[in-house]
Amino acid sequence: MAENASMRRVIIVLVAAAALTLGGCAAKQPKPAPPAPGETSEPAQGAGAGTASAAAANPDDEAMGPQAGLLATRLVYFDFDSAEIKGAGTDVVAAHAKYLGAHAATRVRLEGHTDERGSREYNIGLGERRAQSVRRALLLQGATDTQISTVSYGEERPVAPGHDEAAWAKNRRVEIVYLTQPLPAKP
Amino acid sequence: MSVRRVPDSVPWRLPRGTGRAVALLALLAVAPGAPRPASAALEIEVTSGVRDPVPIAIVPFAPSAPADGGLDVAAVVQHDLEGSGRFRALARARMPAKPTRTDEIAAGSWKSAGSDYVVVGRVSALGGGELAVDFDLVNALTGARLATQRFVGAPSALRNAAHRVSDVVYQKILGVRGAFATRIAYVAVEGAVPEQRFQLIVADADGANQHLVLESRFPLMSPAWSPDGQYLAYVSFETKHSGVYVQRVKSGERRQVSARAGVNGAPEWSPDGRKLALTLGGGGGNPDIYILDLTTQDLTRITDDPAIDTEPVWAPDGRSLYFTSDRAGSPQVYQINAQPGAHPKRITFGGSYNARPRVSSDGTQLAMVTLDNAAYRIAVQDLSSGAVRVLSHGRLDESPSFAPNGATLIYSEREGERGALATVSIDGLTGLRLKAPQGEVREPAWGPFSP
Numbered sequence: 001m002a003e004n005a006s007m008r009r010v011i012i013v014l015v016a017a018a019a020l021t022l023g024g025c026a027a028k029q030p031k032p033a034p035p036a037p038g039e040t041s042e043p044a045q046g047a048g049a050g051t052a053s054a055a056a057a058n059p060d061d062e063a064m065g066p067q068a069g070l071l072a073t074r075l076v077y078f079d080f081d082s083a084e085i086k087g088a089g090t091d092v093v094a095a096h097a098k099y100l101g102a103h104a105a106t107r108v109r110l111e112g113h114t115d116e117r118g119s120r121e122y123n124i125g126l127g128e129r130r131a132q133s134v135r136r137a138l139l140l141q142g143a144t145d146t147q148i149s150t151v152s153y154g155e156e157r158p159v160a161p162g163h164d165e166a167a168w169a170k171n172r173r174v175e176i177v178y179l180t181q182p183l184p185a186k187p
Numbered sequence: 188m189s190v191r192r193v194p195d196s197v198p199w200r201l202p203r204g205t206g207r208a209v210a211l212l213a214l215l216a217v218a219p220g221a222p223r224p225a226s227a228a229l230e231i232e233v234t235s236g237v238r239d240p241v242p243i244a245i246v247p248f249a250p251s252a253p254a255d256g257g258l259d260v261a262a263v264v265q266h267d268l269e270g271s272g273r274f275r276a277l278a279r280a281r282m283p284a285k286p287t288r289t290d291e292i293a294a295g296s297w298k299s300a301g302s303d304y305v306v307v308g309r310v311s312a313l314g315g316g317e318l319a320v321d322f323d324l325v326n327a328l329t330g331a332r333l334a335t336q337r338f339v340g341a342p343s344a345l346r347n348a349a350h351r352v353s354d355v356v357y358q359k360i361l362g363v364r365g366a367f368a369t370r371i372a373y374v375a376v377e378g379a380v381p382e383q384r385f386q387l388i389v390a391d392a393d394g395a396n397q398h399l400v401l402e403s404r405f406p407l408m409s410p411a412w413s414p415d416g417q418y419l420a421y422v423s424f425e426t427k428h429s430g431v432y433v434q435r436v437k438s439g440e441r442r443q444v445s446a447r448a449g450v451n452g453a454p455e456w457s458p459d460g461r462k463l464a465l466t467l468g469g470g471g472g473n474p475d476i477y478i479l480d481l482t483t484q485d486l487t488r489i490t491d492d493p494a495i496d497t498e499p500v501w502a503p504d505g506r507s508l509y510f511t512s513d514r515a516g517s518p519q520v521y522q523i524n525a526q527p528g529a530h531p532k533r534i535t536f537g538g539s540y541n542a543r544p545r546v547s548s549d550g551t552q553l554a555m556v557t558l559d560n561a562a563y564r565i566a567v568q569d570l571s572s573g574a575v576r577v578l579s580h581g582r583l584d585e586s587p588s589f590a591p592n593g594a595t596l597i598y599s600e601r602e603g604e605r606g607a608l609a610t611v612s613i614d615g616l617t618g619l620r621l622k623a624p625q626g627e628v629r630e631p632a633w634g635p636f637s638p
Contacts (some may be wrong), residue, residue, distance in 0.1 A: 001340050060427050109427070116601075119543035119585055120630065121409060121453040121466065122511050122518055124429070125474045126416030128450050132472035140422060150472060151428050152450060156406035157380045163583070163601070 013030025060109065070095035076134055078172045080115070081126070083133040093137045096176055101142025105182035110134050111175040112152040113159075115168035119155055127152030134174045146183055207518040236443035241360055242325070243268065244277040244302040249287040249309035254318055254342050260310060260349045267353035267367040267393065271595075273616025274360075277302050278316075289323045294330035302327050306356060310345070318342060326358055336358045347394065366590040367392060371597060371636040372400070372410040372419055373608060377626035387421060389436055392590075392633070394608075394621045398438060410635040413456050421461055421633075431465055433481070444481065450474050455500045464489075464508055476510050478485075478525060487527055498543045501525070502550055505632035509534065509544040509553065518542040520555055535568065537575050543586060546570075547593040552613060554587040554596055565598045567613055578615045588633045599629040 065157070076089040085093055100106055112127030112134075131150035138148060160167035245268070248260045268274035283296040287309045297305050308322030311387035317339055324334040334355055338348040351367035357365030371394075375386040385407040390397040401407060405424040412419060420433050429451040434441035445451045449468030456463060461481055468474045476489040476499045490496040494514035501508055507524050512531070516522075517539045521531040540558035547554075550570070557566040557577065565579040565587045581600040588597050590610075597610045600620075606627025610619040621628070 095266075116583065118518070118540065119498065119511065122495060122496045122513075122542050124408075124450055124452050125466070125468075125497050128468050128472045128474065130496065135472070149428075150449065151424070153406060153424065156424070157383065158406065159380055161379055 061180045063178045063180040065106075065108075065135045066099055066182060071099055074176045076130075076174045076176070077169065078130055078174075080168070083126070083129040085133055085137055093134055093175075094141055095137045097141030097143050100138060100144075100147050104144065104147070105184075107147050107149070107162050107179040107181070107183060108138075109177045109179055110148060110150045111157075112150065112154075113171055113175070113179055114155050115171045116155045116158065116163065117168070118155075120156070123154035125154075127154045130172075130174050134176070141185065194510055240273055240275040241304065241357075242302045243274050243304040243306065243360075244282060244297055244300065245306045246282060246285055246287065247279065248306075248307075248320070248322070249311075251310040251312045251318060251563065254312045254316070255310045255345055256342060258345050258349070259306065260320060260345065260352070263305070263346060264306065264353045264356070264504075265419065266292070267365075268356065270393065271357065272612065272619075287333050289325055289330075289335075292325055292327075292330060293324070294327055297327035304356075304360065306352070308352065313339065313438060318345055318348075320345070320352065322352050322355075324359055342378055346391070350391065350393075362595055364592045364636070366592045366595065366633075366636070368637060369591060370416070370637075371413065371588075371608075371631050372546065372634065373599075373628050373631040374407050374410065375623060375626055375628045376606075386456075387419070388628075390635075398436075399409075400434065400439070400545055401441075408631060409453055410632045411455050412632055414458055414460045414635055416635045416637060420456060422452050422454070431463070433463075445479060451495075452569035453498050457501050458503055458505040464501060466497040466499065468598075476508060476523070489523060489525065489527065490531065500544055500546055502549055504550065509546060510545065511542040520544045520553065534570075535575075536573075541566075545587055547589050548591055549593055552589075552593065554589060556585050556587070565596060565611065567596070576615060578611045578613070579609070581609075584609075586630045588631055590633050591636045597631040597633050599627075599631060601627070 070092055073092045076085060076092055078084070079086070100108065110131040112124045112131030114123040128150065131152055133151055135148050139145060158171045160170035197486045245261045245265045262561065265276045265478060267274050277300060281300055283300055284293065286292050286307050288307060292305055292307065305325045305327050307325065308320060311319050313319050313519065320338045320360045323332050325332055336355055338351055340348055347368055348531060353367040354365030357363065368391045370389055371392055372387065372389050375388055385403045385405065387401040387407050387410060388397050389400055400419065403423060403425050408422040410419050412422045416579045418433055418435055420431060423430055423432055426446065430443050430445065430446035431451045432441050433444050440540045444463065445465060445467065447467055448470040450466055453466040454463045458575050462611060463479045463481060465477055465479055466474045467477050473493055475491055475496045478487045478489060489508065492514050494510065494512050496510055496512045498511040499508045505523050505525065508521055509522050511518050512521050518533040519533055519541050522534050523531040526598055534553065535555065538558055541555050543556045545554045553568045553570055555566055555568065556563055559566070559577045562582040564577050564581065564584045566575050566577045568575045579598065579600065583601040584598055586599050593613065595610050596610050597608055599606055600609050605622065608621040608628050608631045611617065
């Protein structure tokens with residue numbers, strides 16, 4: 001901000017700590033509202049009658065997944081404002097496509113991310129475009145559509161905390177996340 | 188700029204259920220263990236000011252102990268007015284006297300002390316546990332009373348009454364309705380992946396009186412006020428998938444209104460409060476603008492383009508939407524009629540990046556994020572002349588939101604590792620910064636005037 005301040009002072013403003021939260025507690029406990037009719041709520045709710053029981057496996061929980069060779073690599077990186085898979089990312093995507101083609105019940109979630117520059121919702125769009133780019137490459141090389149879901153976090157979940165090109169390059173990524181619950185076996 | 192006259196002597200009441208709201212808000216996060224405060228203080232700092240602020244004396248109000256809880260009403264008014272950058276307050280030590288009524292004011296002595304205006308007032312206890320705040324605004328030269336008004340409410344709402352005093356003084360002297368007795372919503376974030384903690388917070392426009400609305404380990408984004416100030420729409424990733432939710436601020440009651448495949452984002456209320464404009468990506472992953480009728484759940488597609496179309500906002504007449512699209516290669520702002528099959532018109536042409544539009548309540552000014560000398564800054568475009576002014580000076584400024592009087596924008600900026608909120612007047616002359624002591628605060632949304 002400009003330093004030509006004709007007034008400059010600091011006021012410590014009161015804070016009413018109106019709401020109490022718990023340190024280290026696992027997030028809020030909002031009741032998941034039932035989706036409105038016609039909505040395709042992404043997490044397949046139907047699997048198992050157990051409602052919110054803590055023991056019930058979430059179909060979207062993350063699994064270790066395959067670890068051999070390139071399959072241990074789950075990150076695909078992108079240039080600024082680009083969704084084009086390049087360089088090492090091409091081989092990583094090809095390895096996962098081959099694995100998914102050979103393991104038809106295995107599911108992955110593709111999480112698209114951007115660096116912090118620009119507006120947040122636009123970056124959600126960019127992250128989705130990157131996730132879709134990886135999705136199409138997986139489909140072309142043997143995976144099937146039912147094995148893949150996508151989500152874009154835009155700039156909301158950076159892995160590198162800095163604010164320079166080195167950090168930005170690490171944050172422009174798609175994460176390939178293997179999920180615990182397999183697809184039902186085909187009849 | 189819409190100028191609305193406040194009738195003299197408007198009684199106000201504490202909204203029913205406010206006490207209950209606090210209890211319910213706490214319930215949202217209830218779990219065994221040691222409680223701790225929702226967040227720590229925001230610091231406010233005036234970052235710039237106009238050259239010739241109006242000199243004014245705000246004399247300490249006659250207190251009403253113990254019902255007033257020791258709140259210094261005049262100090263709150265002084266913070267509001269000085270914080271706007273438009274006023275310079277006389278130090279209490281230099282006041283020639285401490286009157287609390289107009290007829291106790293010796294006009295000449297205040298003018299010699301350098302004040303053009305004097306505010307005097309008193310807090311008094313009424314029956315039924317209520318407090319009254321009476322105040323007068325006086326011309327220091329002539330002794331003429333320019334405004335006199337009484338606010339009545341519960342003691343817990345005394346601070347709000349002080350902001351309403353500020354609103355009236357601001358309007359009487361500057362001719363524009365003040366926006367001090369309004370609220371902001373914003374997102375606070377602490378920690379790094381995977382231990383991030385997101386909080387949706389509502390506070391008074393001066394950053395005081397914070398209330399936790401929702402907390403999550405997964406991203407919370409894009410809070411938007413309903414036109415009546417009762418609800419917030421926002422995006423939550425709590426299911427590891429994006430969803431748009433609508434929550435009643437007082438009670439905490441919430442519902443998911445969209446969790447379709449792909450992107451669910453960028454909700455903005457229609458001026459009549461019945462619909463949301465939002466961004467949906469669908470399974471194919473291509474974000475377009477839709478309108479969701481909150482009563483019927485009917486969904487109307489507005490744009491259909493392979494580009495990223497997002498960040499819709501309604502024109503004040505509800506007939507068209509402004510939104511961001513990269514259909515011409517780089518993100519720019521477009522306007523489209525709020526009907527299926529309409530064709531968008533490009534609004535921004537300067538530079539390679541113009542995004543996240545917001546419109547002033549009178550429909551004349553468009554605020555946005557613009558790329559300016561390799562930095563992301565807040566700019567305002569005059570919609571009739573097309574003239575653009577860059578108002579902020581940071582490197583990563585974003586999320587502009589107009590005050591309901593159109594005089595000020597709030598936005599977020601980054602200072603080192605911390606994200607702060609900042610305000611700037613639309614002439615660019617006056618600014619304030621609200622900083623969180625740790626973590627970052629971002630995505631401020633300025634609420635409507637309260638009734």
